[in-house]
Amino acid sequence: MLTIHQPEIIERENETVLQAKFECGNTKDILWFSTTNEFGSYLCHERGDAFLVAMLLYAMKRGEDIHILAPISARLYYTLTKHLVKVIADMFPGYHQIQIIGDIDSGNLDNAGGVGTGLSCGIDSFCTVIEHTDESCPSDYKLTHLTFFNVGASGDYGGDHARDLFHQRTEAVRPCADELQLPLVTLDSNINEILDMRFVITHTYRNVAAVLALQKLFKTYYYSSGYSLRQFELNHSDSSHYDAYTLDMLSTNATKFFSSGEIYSRVEKTDIVSIHPLSYKYLNVCVAAETNCSKCNKCQRTLVTLDLLGKLNLYNKVFNLSNYQMHRSKYFGLVLSGRKNDLMKQEIYDSIKRDHFPIPFGAYLYRYPQAIFQFGIRHCPEFIKRQYKNLKRQ
Ligand SMILES: [Zn+2]
Structure with a gap:
């Protein structure tokens, strides 16, 4: 049994932390998400959703049921227990179908109505930004915030090097966010160290967990697709292959996730990106250097x-x-x-x-x-x- 305790908020001088203790067999640890104080009030301690999504693959890999001592959003409880858990168990070799035990909350959370997406300044990310800042986008779906998370993209297994790289990259994308005149929400976490799993397999779950930690901020969140819908397959080796499905399954009563750019090939996305002058200054696709x-x-x-x-x-x-x-x-x-x-x-x-x-x-x-x-x-x-x-x- 994996037991996740009620999340709590800790306010520090320069950051606000959302954390929850957990136990699994002989392991006892704390999973935390941290953001700047400016966005600290949006961290969601009222629900266990972020922690449930963050630890889902961890528990299924070990064949441990999850007992969560915080309310779970009704929609998320439904989609996990009636749909996604079985899909994951069938897709990932050696994973187990598990039970999720906890109270369900059908009520509404306070939500600031934010619309967000990650800003990496790569092709997928730029395409999402362009499509959702353009005048053709309905006003309710236009971006209000950009995000940058330390949940594995700067190093699968975390550690100081990954954290340093996260801070460097945050400062590299910040001028682009400034030119777009959108606030940049940064979030750090120890999910990389806790999961001890490859990022490519788990990135959708990690990023969704980070957004659900900020569930009181985001009404809508666009997750930039890595593959087009034509390349959809239930293939565990890269969660991009099937995230058009997962993102709906991991949405809650308060926060709706969309796969973005899924209708385009990478060549088509590059064409869209290449009409936006900001990309001439900030496009960064490199996997080898800053x-x-x-x-x-x-x-x-x-x-x-x-x-x-x-x-x-x-x-x-x-x-x-x-x-x-x-x-x-x-x-x-x-x-x-x-x-x-x-x-x-x-x-x-x-x-x-x-x-x-x-x-x-x-x-x-x-x-x-x-x-x-x-x-x-x-x-x-x-x-x-x-x-x-x-x-x-x-
Ligand atoms: Zn390169």
């Missing part, structure tokens, strides 16, 4: 996409374009060679084919490196030309 390294897999993918959209030169402040031009053939070659095992590369390849984009001829050297060994470099071009013609016919 600013875009222009070399890692995500930087490469974004540069190639901007290239085929004809928007590359708009991004000379955030990417090293001369480095890109030096490696352009290789990066296109990696799209050709890697597309079968990478949905994002396949999307780029589909756009190349659809638009008849003239990719550099040298890319085929990377597509068919075996030719160099088989035929020798002197005869290689003929072989590649034959392959190129075959490819065009596909």
Whole structure:
């Protein structure tokens, strides 16, 4: 049995903390969420929802029922017990279907009516921001707040390094939030250390838990999709694959989650982002460095996409374009060679084919490196030309 106690609020000089003790077997610990005092009054100690969602996979992995000593929102109790718990148990190898025991609360929470989304300044995040600050968005659904959480994106398992990176990244995105004239809500947590699980598998649950910790602030929250709805699958290896479903299952009476950008491919999102001048200053997709390294897999993918959209030169402040031009053939070659095992590369390849984009001829050297060994470099071009013609016919 995993027992989660009633959450409590602790006010400190520079932060307000929402925390709850828990016990599971021989483990006794405290899970906490902390925000600046400016937003401290929105931390929700009246419900156990944030802690229930945060610990759901933890309990199911161990086969422990959850006994929660704080009221659970009626909608969340219903969706978990009648829908999601079984879906997770069937999807995750070795996970168990568990019982959730606790009081249900059907009443209304105080809610400030905020509309939020995470601001990472990546393609998915920028696309959500653009679509929900645009004049075509109904006023009730326009963003009122942006968020930045330390729940695993800066390091799956937490620790000081991840926390330092979280603070650095917060300051990197803050000027963008300022230019958008939207307040930036930051939230720190020890969920990374408690869960001890990979972020990619659990990111939807972690971020939803963080938002539910602020359940008295947000009426609506957009979670930027990693994959399009066309790529939906119940696949435990990345919670992005099925979060269009999970987000509805984890909504409460007070806070409704939407998957955002799920109707677009990554190429289409990049096209949307590329019309917004703020992205020319702040786009940051890198997984290897604090600013875009222009070399890692995500930087490469974004540069190639901007290239085929004809928007590359708009991004000379955030990417090293001369480095890109030096490696352009290789990066296109990696799209050709890697597309079968990478949905994002396949999307780029589909756009190349659809638009008849003239990719550099040298890319085929990377597509068919075996030719160099088989035929020798002197005869290689003929072989590649034959392959190129075959490819065009596909
Ligand atoms: Zn990079």
